Amino acid sequence: MPIINTAKKSVKKNNQPPLRKEKKIRLTSRKPKIRKEFKRMTHPPQLLRGMKDILPADQKYWDFVRDKFFELSACYSFSRIDTPILEEEILFKRSIGDATDIVAKEMFNFLTLGGEKVVLRPEATASVARAYIEHGMINQPQPVKLAYMGPMFRYDRPQSGRQRQFHQVGWETIGEFNMAVDVQLIFMVYRFFQELGLNVTIGINSIGCGNCRPNYRKVLVDYYRGKRSKLCEDCRDRVNKNPLRVLDCKNPDCQELKSEAPQIVDWLCEECGGHFTKILEYLDELGVAYNLDPYLVRGLDYYTKTVFEVFSAELVEDGSRAPLALGGGGRYDSLIEMLGGRDVPACGVALGVERIVSLLKNSKIEAPIRYQPQVFLAQIGDQAKRKAFKLFEELRQEDIRVVEFFAKDSLKSQLEYADRLGVKYVLILGQKEVLDGTILLRDMEGGIQEIISLEKVVNELKKKFTKI
């Protein structure tokens, strides 16, 4: 262990100038003993129910999803938008709908000190629509294409795949009726999962518009009227308030009744039917594998025409073993106007990041490492550590991916760490090398070791990496 000298002042009784006494202190990484000035909590605070920490080991999967998402966003000209996590309660009540589970049962709402009714956003489509209106985006060339990533909050019953705080990535295309918008979003979702290496199926349906949906709703209510007693308690209520949601219920009895229920495709108006047919033709041409699901409806009220959901056979809900959606979206041509904006059509999709990460891990897909270290810089002794701090920065400035473990003095611990990182080279700087102005370079693959000048080491390494 390195030894340094300090001087201790002492005063002679006869008023002679103080003599400097040498005292040897050992440099140590042992924790010094300090008197505690606090009271230790007997019960350490814990995570709230339904919340999760995203730990370092998982970050590579998150980077993989995030990078792929924003790469595709840039390719398809989507600009990033970030909206606040906290919004006015009325925004979601009006857009998602009072009778939906999200609004009726799952909102994280509270009163601020100023008396405002606010909500931790349960989703971002309504927020993006608000931002579109508020910032006059209608004056920009249409459609406006926006991409986002962020946390959402739903006071759901926590279980695997279902959290109270979760993250979504999403794309919203606002200001265009053209079915090409719907096709592009579905195609992007398909490509996104393909490029992540995940097998998914896309369910698709059309739920019509203000012209045709009321007719379908009527026949659906008629169908369920005589069968109310066979429905679950929630659905008995839903039949009057929001009959389409009965089709989405996971209860086995409701599922059984659904199989005979009328299908909305038979009730679509000419405009909605034509729009939907064209989308399917395009998807066929693009080779997108999809399932036509005549009973697919969504848990949010703002949709018109196209709706779709993405599933993986491997991701299932704990209790019901029903497949968990990795994402969902659709057209919402009335939302902007409903929120007080102009009559502007839109279409979008959001994907659940936790569910995607969990699927990547289950499918044993290796997420690429963003920063694969090339060189490990080891140091022995105080002088070497000081030099190493500077050398590390010089190497970094030259874009050499260098790593260190300056917190450790022992060479053994440092080399063990270097081994785990899988670096190609290790640089070793000791007391002797500092005095000689040299450094040891070890090739970890070939096992060859050479002594090179400390002054030239940066250039030597640059040469080695340009050769590779």
Ligand code: HAM
């Ligand atoms: P959503 O279907 O409610 O749609 O949510 C999209 C995705 O978020 C779900 O498919 C799921 O992967 C994930 N997700 C939802 N709730 C949870 C939860 N409690 N825990 C974990 N993941 C969850 C929307 O939010 C719409 N805004 C989508 C959209 C965008 N429509 C048009 N544009």
